[in-house]
Amino acid sequence: MNTHLIDLQVQSGIATLCFNRPEKRNAMSDDMRTEFIVALEHVANDKSIRALVLTGNGKGFSAGGDVAGMERRMQAPIGEVGFNGWSRQQRVHHTVSLLHTMPKPTIAAVNGAASGLGADTALSCDFIIASEAASFTWSYINRGLIPDGGGMYFLPRRVGLAKAKELIFSGRKVNADEALRLGIADRMSSAETLLADAQAWATELSQGSATALALGKTILNQTFELSANQVFAQGSQAQGICYTSSEHRDAVMAFLNKSGDKNTPQRPSQD
Structure with a gap:
């Protein structure tokens, strides 16, 4: 352009x-x-x-x-x-x-x-x-x-x-x-x-997840105006969206494949 x-x-x-x-x-x-x-x-x-x-x-x-x-x-x-x-x-x-x-x-x-x-x-x-x-x-x-x-x-x-x-x-x-x-x-x-x-x-x-970058920036831009609980709440909602992103899924699968742990039983995540 x-x-x-x-x-x-x-x-x-x-x-x-x-x-x-x-x-x-x-x-x-x-x-x-x-x-x-x-x-x-x-x-x-x-x-x-x-x-x-x-x-x-x-x-x-x-x-x-x-x-x-x-x-x-x-x-x-x-x-x-x-x-x-x-x-x-x-x-x-x-x-x-x-x-x-x-x-x-x-x-x-x-x-x-x-x-x-x-x-x-x-x-x-x-x-x-x-x-x-x-x-x-x-x-x-x-x-x-x-x-x-x-x-x-x-x-x-x-x-x-x-x-x-x-x-x-x-x-x-x-x-x-x-x-x-x-x-x-x-x-x-x-x-x-x-x-x-x-x-x-x-x-x-800009190498990381575009989804995580966009959501994280949106929240960070407001942190001086919001209370801690409001930031935590927005972070929880954003993280829920990140869980569904292809970037998160691909990154997790790439890590498991690289480490050879793909078929190893995993302890339930606390995240």
Whole structure:
């Protein structure tokens, strides 16, 4: 899938999605968001794709929201600005939700500046690997705005509440070394090997049962909001589904055949 603003390639079960607006440092326009949504829905629904790597073409990961688009929104009739803004936010949140709830591992390979919505988009992935040239800034405050792409939810979970407030209130830039130290980034890589390292990591993370990965991720995404008993209950339901999966059956039979215990009486399992 290769479109004007989004470049999506799939190789060996790993999808690599590149923001493709390098002349604007991959700032997110409305048209780009539309293509992004289509690409994310395709990746989520294609069972042959086991993981997603997200990166940017050119020098930047994503400069965030398109300022030219902000200017056009301000030119709308006063009575329509609020509702237009609300409608746009529904699409922003839909995009964030698609990425956050993707039923397979997601990695942001941050190759340069990730600013505002770009930084939020990286945080929406399960993991972040940053090149030495990467930087992060929640610069919304400089435009009189608040983080609207998930940053107020994801950033405190990575760095703690006080540090998240400091980064959002100041809008200052965080370089790659500090991002790794704070826990914004999970790994670092050189600019030359960033994409290959991200793809190799995606392959490593997606070797297991796709069913177990999807169900486990769904529960893990909620663990800070749910009680222990709720997590246990959801885990029990998910495990029941895993018991019926072909991946579980094949793995058990492969283990028994390898160990030569296929015909040996087994003690009843307690699982």
